[in-house]
Amino acid sequence: MTAPLTHLQRLEAEAIHIIREVAAEAEKPVMMYSIGKDSAVMLHLAKKAFYPSPPPFPLLHVDTTWKFRDMYALRERSAEEAGMELLVHQNPEAQERGINPFDHGPLHTDMWKTEGLKQALTMYGFDAAFGGARRDEEKSRAKERVFSFRTTSHGWDPKNQRPELWNLYNAKKNKGESIRVFPISNWTELDVWQYIQLENIEIVPLYFAAERPTFEYEGGLFMADDIERLERVMGARPAITMKSVRFRTLGCFPLTGAVESEAATLSEVIQETLLTTTSERQGRVIDKDAGGAGMEKKKQEGYF
Amino acid sequence: MSQDSVYQTDALIAEDIDAYLETHQHKTMLRFITCGSVDDGKSTLIGRLLYDSKMIFEDQLEALSNDSKKVGTQGQEIDFALLVDGLAAEREQGITIDVAYRFFNTEKRKFIVADCPGHEQYTRNMVTGASTADLAVILIDARKGVLVQTRRHSYLCHLIGITNIVLAVNKMDLVDYSQEVFDSIVADYRAFAESIGIANFTAMPISGFKGDNITAAPSANTPWYSGPSLVEHLESVEVLSEVASQKPFRMPVQWVNRPNLDFRGFSGLIATGSVKPGDTVRALPSGKTSTVKSIVTYDGELDEAIAGQSVTLTLTDEIDISRGDVLCVADNPPEVADQFEATLVWLNDEDLHVGRGYWLKIGTQTVSATVQQPKYRVDVNTMDKLAAKTLSLNDIGVAEVYADKPIVFEPYADSRTLGGFILIDKITNATVGAGLLNFSLRRSQNVHWQATDITREHHASMKNQTPRVLWFTGLSGSGKSTIANEVEKKLALMNRHTFLLDGDNVRHGLNKDLGFTEADRIENIRRIGEVAKLMTDAGLIVLTAFISPFRSERQMVREMLADHEFIEIFVDTPLEVAEARDVKGLYKKARAGQLKNFTGIDSPYEAPEQPEITVNTVEMTPEEAAAFIVDRILPLK
Numbered sequence: 001m002t003a004p005l006t007h008l009q010r011l012e013a014e015a016i017h018i019i020r021e022v023a024a025e026a027e028k029p030v031m032m033y034s035i036g037k038d039s040a041v042m043l044h045l046a047k048k049a050f051y052p053s054p055p056p057f058p059l060l061h062v063d064t065t066w067k068f069r070d071m072y073a074l075r076e077r078s079a080e081e082a083g084m085e086l087l088v089h090q091n092p093e094a095q096e097r098g099i100n101p102f103d104h105g106p107l108h109t110d111m112w113k114t115e116g117l118k119q120a121l122t123m124y125g126f127d128a129a130f131g132g133a134r135r136d137e138e139k140s141r142a143k144e145r146v147f148s149f150r151t152t153s154h155g156w157d158p159k160n161q162r163p164e165l166w167n168l169y170n171a172k173k174n175k176g177e178s179i180r181v182f183p184i185s186n187w188t189e190l191d192v193w194q195y196i197q198l199e200n201i202e203i204v205p206l207y208f209a210a211e212r213p214t215f216e217y218e219g220g221l222f223m224a225d226d227i228e229r230l231e232r233v234m235g236a237r238p239a240i241t242m243k244s245v246r247f248r249t250l251g252c253f254p255l256t257g258a259v260e261s262e263a264a265t266l267s268e269v270i271q272e273t274l275l276t277t278t279s280e281r282q283g284r285v286i287d288k289d290a291g292g293a294g295m296e297k298k299k300q301e302g303y304f
Numbered sequence: 305m306s307q308d309s310v311y312q313t314d315a316l317i318a319e320d321i322d323a324y325l326e327t328h329q330h331k332t333m334l335r336f337i338t339c340g341s342v343d344d345g346k347s348t349l350i351g352r353l354l355y356d357s358k359m360i361f362e363d364q365l366e367a368l369s370n371d372s373k374k375v376g377t378q379g380q381e382i383d384f385a386l387l388v389d390g391l392a393a394e395r396e397q398g399i400t401i402d403v404a405y406r407f408f409n410t411e412k413r414k415f416i417v418a419d420c421p422g423h424e425q426y427t428r429n430m431v432t433g434a435s436t437a438d439l440a441v442i443l444i445d446a447r448k449g450v451l452v453q454t455r456r457h458s459y460l461c462h463l464i465g466i467t468n469i470v471l472a473v474n475k476m477d478l479v480d481y482s483q484e485v486f487d488s489i490v491a492d493y494r495a496f497a498e499s500i501g502i503a504n505f506t507a508m509p510i511s512g513f514k515g516d517n518i519t520a521a522p523s524a525n526t527p528w529y530s531g532p533s534l535v536e537h538l539e540s541v542e543v544l545s546e547v548a549s550q551k552p553f554r555m556p557v558q559w560v561n562r563p564n565l566d567f568r569g570f571s572g573l574i575a576t577g578s579v580k581p582g583d584t585v586r587a588l589p590s591g592k593t594s595t596v597k598s599i600v601t602y603d604g605e606l607d608e609a610i611a612g613q614s615v616t617l618t619l620t621d622e623i624d625i626s627r628g629d630v631l632c633v634a635d636n637p638p639e640v641a642d643q644f645e646a647t648l649v650w651l652n653d654e655d656l657h658v659g660r661g662y663w664l665k666i667g668t669q670t671v672s673a674t675v676q677q678p679k680y681r682v683d684v685n686t687m688d689k690l691a692a693k694t695l696s697l698n699d700i701g702v703a704e705v706y707a708d709k710p711i712v713f714e715p716y717a718d719s720r721t722l723g724g725f726i727l728i729d730k731i732t733n734a735t736v737g738a739g740l741l742n743f744s745l746r747r748s749q750n751v752h753w754q755a756t757d758i759t760r761e762h763h764a765s766m767k768n769q770t771p772r773v774l775w776f777t778g779l780s781g782s783g784k785s786t787i788a789n790e791v792e793k794k795l796a797l798m799n800r801h802t803f804l805l806d807g808d809n810v811r812h813g814l815n816k817d818l819g820f821t822e823a824d825r826i827e828n829i830r831r832i833g834e835v836a837k838l839m840t841d842a843g844l845i846v847l848t849a850f851i852s853p854f855r856s857e858r859q860m861v862r863e864m865l866a867d868h869e870f871i872e873i874f875v876d877t878p879l880e881v882a883e884a885r886d887v888k889g890l891y892k893k894a895r896a897g898q899l900k901n902f903t904g905i906d907s908p909y910e911a912p913e914q915p916e917i918t919v920n921t922v923e924m925t926p927e928e929a930a931a932f933i934v935d936r937i938l939p940l941k
Contacts, residue, residue, distance in 0.1 A: 004332055004543070004545070004546050005332070005545060005610070005612050005613065006329065006330055006331060006332060006333075007331050007332060007333035007413070007414035008329065009612075009613070010333050010545065010612055011333070012614070013573060013612055013613050013614040014573075014614075016573075016614035017558070017573040017614050020558045020559045020571055020572075020614070021558060021668075023559060024558055024559050024627055024668070047602060048601070048602040048603075049571075049614070050559075050561060050571075051600070051601065051602040051616070052561070052563050052567060052569075052600070053561055053562070053563035054563075135404075135405045135406075135407070136406075136407050142404040142405055142406065143402045143403065143404045143405075161402070162734060162735040163428055163429070163431075163432045163651045163726075163735050163738070164432060164735075165431065165432050165435040165436075165724065165726060165735075165738045166435045166436060166720055166721070166724045167436070167573070167721070168665055168666075168667075168724065168725070168726050170665065170726060170728050170733070170735045172663065172728050172733035173733055174733060185405070186405065186407070186416055188407045188409075188414075190328070190409070191414075194325060194328060194329060197325070198329065267321045267322055267325065268321070270321060270325065271317055271318070271321035274317045274321075274324075275317055275318060
């Protein structure tokens with residue numbers, strides 16, 4: 001008799017089941033790929049779901065042009081290894097107006113990410129998009145369905161979500177409407193880390209501590225990934241200090257706070273994660289906008 | 305509140321992270337639901353579980369203590385409830401509206417908690433949360449005892465098949481931890497539980513607020529209690545997937561994996577049982593058998609796979625299997641049928657339309673199905689069976705369900721995967737109902753389709769024509785019958801074999817038992833659709849002239865017929881024009897209130913969105929409209 005399935009085995013089986021349902025029922029699915037650790041897990045699960053075939057959908061990166069250089073490098077390599085097409089979308093309007101995290105604050109996220117995402121989904125006509133969001137990340141996520149239905153204008157209506165019973169997912173929709181699908185909804189940050197370790201999944205080196213050039217900005221510690229560009233946008237060259245730092249989440253380098261750390265291996269990173277006393281998203285500016293309801297409001301506007 | 309043994313993890317994490325991870329890696333997972341209203345301290349209990357298992361971080365705690373002072377109900381103490389009530393509207397109103405999922409770990413298990421609202425108007429949310437749960441914690445306020453809502457929650461959990469029920473008598477601190485109070489509540493509950501068929505439950509006295517008997521038992525305040533703490537109990541009960549793996553093998557096929565001509569695999573999540581290479585399996589509904597060649601995964605081939613695993617199977621024979629089929633153990637297959645008795649939970653603001661076609665999704669199968677008039681609905685507070693014509697939001701009832709083709713199923717009591725289904729509205733795509741299949745109806749087992757030697761193709765070729773249904777739809781007085789009559793005359797002149805089914809005529813005979821309520825109008829159209837279908841089998845071109853106001857019923861008929869056989873003709877006449885014509889004087893009567901449910905007046909007309917043909921009777925005479933229609937259908941032959 002085989003041993004009972006562990007929680008990670010069950011979470012993996014559930015995620016694969018969800019990914020296959022979408023591939024079977026959606027007309028044109030796509031996997032959102034942000035190059036972070038959750039995306040790495042999602043890509044790995046997609047490979048597993050369809051092995052020995054490659055996943056039957058492309059990867060989409062909604063780029064802000066402000067990601068870490070290490071992220072861009074891993075992006076290209078991962079897509080190629082998976083045998084998947086990689087689509088990169090940069091909002092041309094944000095490009096033209098030179099939207100950046102320093103001068104434009106919340107508009108940076110809105111234009112590059114929220115608007116960029118909507119543009120890409122509409123342009124390619126995707127009717128289902130996988131995302132790596134988890135219910136443990138944030139309060140409004142805790143109530144979002146695995147299949148999260150979006151109107152033709154990509155809005156989310158938390159009061160009008162489809163009931164989701166058993167593991168039966170309703171993927172029906174009208175033309176122009178779409179569904180965001182979150183296969184790792186039931187994973188926690190620890191689950192993700194441990195899965196990465198057990199499955200030996202490659203992640204961006206920035207998650208591990210190393211000596212990096214850092215600067216302080218509005219009370220946070222950031223990495224000077226591209227000092228020339230920072231200088232151009234900030235108007236002056238920030239004071240750089242070399243510090244041993246790592247990142248708990250990865251976004252745009254001027255928006256993602258670094259933490260001082262010596263954790264250079266996965267075990268050490270997990271150890272630090274478990275012993276830490278602040279939540280994962282705290283390093284992100286996005287949740288703090290608009291008071292306690294920041295994320296919920298962003299999602300109603302079409303944010304992933 | 306002391307940290308008990310279940311949470312002695314920090315030291316291990318700090319000293320030997322790899323040893324900790326090794327333990328964590330082998331944890332199993334339990335999903336449970338908490339039922340109770342805000343007043344029972346449900347959110348407080350969940351907040352406590354998260355807090356004790358270190359799932360609350362400092363920044364969250366800080367935000368929480370600020371919020372507690374602002375809107376909390378616990379004075380200066382931390383209000384755990386604020387932590388778990390997520391949506392902004394809910395925070396303002398101080399109630400939990402939706403199902404929220406929370407996560408925490410102990411030394412032995414990972415837990416997923418479905419936090420569900422307690423009020424009657426949220427029955428659908430509770431059923432949703434319960435559908436994936438291994439266990440239910442039913443909270444009772446020790447000061448109040450067994451209430452109507454306790455009965456409702458217990459009934460719903462029992463209905464959805466949860467066999468592990470914990471009766472958590474909460475707020476024991478407010479009744480001085482009295483054993484007498486506890487015992488009397490448990491006795492009350494036992495009497496009720498037995499009456500609805502709950503054979504076993506585990507009762508425990510707790511205080512979510514103070515922490516008694518949550519992680520360790522007995523608490524110093526309840527020395528008389530000899531059972532386990534809540535967490536100890538949650539750590540030790542058997543989870544569903546372990547039970548499921550003891551049952552016969554079934555795997556709904558999700559996806560056929562064909563990377564190249566040499567590989568053909570069938571992917572799915574194993575619902576029950578286990579499978580090994582060499583096992584003889586049967587594919588349903590075809591009934592063909594083969595042998596499992598290999599269990600393919602990204603990590604290599606497996607010697608065995610069990611319930612709860614997502615795998616890909618290859619077989620030794622090339623048999624035709626597609627998504628929606630079920631692979632099962634060859635000598636003990638599930639049933640295949642198309643008529644059932646089912647228990648339904650209605651989830652939508654719009655009532656059940658008896659007779660209307662809905663999508664029914666069960667496992668990986670999606671079919672079209674209709675629901676008959678409920679035999680009864682259940683008052684969830686008293687468990688009384690009440691007569692019902694339909695089901696409204698949060699209603700639970702029993703009805704017969706007819707699918708348009710056979711489905712592979714098992715009674716819900718045996719398999720949640722092959723016995724649980726959802727109903728989807730074909731127009732709005734909303735998930736409108738959930739159902740539990742009880743059993744198949746005898747007639748569906750015994751009535752088989754009679755295969756005849758003279759086929760429909762033969763009938764059609766004898767008449768040298770392609771059968772069609774020309775479905776005229778439009779308001780009363782739009783000119784449907786007149787135009788259909790003209791079209792039939794033209795077709796007759798061309799030696800086409802036709803038949804015209806007219807609204808009034810059908811109501812005199814075939815459908816004289818039907819009235820004009822929404823349910824009757826749906827049944828009217830369904831019968832006409834079936835008659836039209838038989839006539840196309842006979843090779844005829846059928847013309848129908850009915851108001852047929854609802855999109856979904858026209859869609860239902862379209863789906864009964866072969867592809868391209870249904871030609872929807874929209875006789876487009878504005879209401880004011882039709883009303884001015886008022887050939888039969890019906891609008892006048894309707895306006896005077898003498899005629900109820902009259903389309904266009906007090907009942908809606910849903911115009912076709914993409915009709916094959918539209919004729920505008922303001923611009924065209926009936927003669928011109930008929931010529932226009934014939935021109936368009938002739939190329940179709």
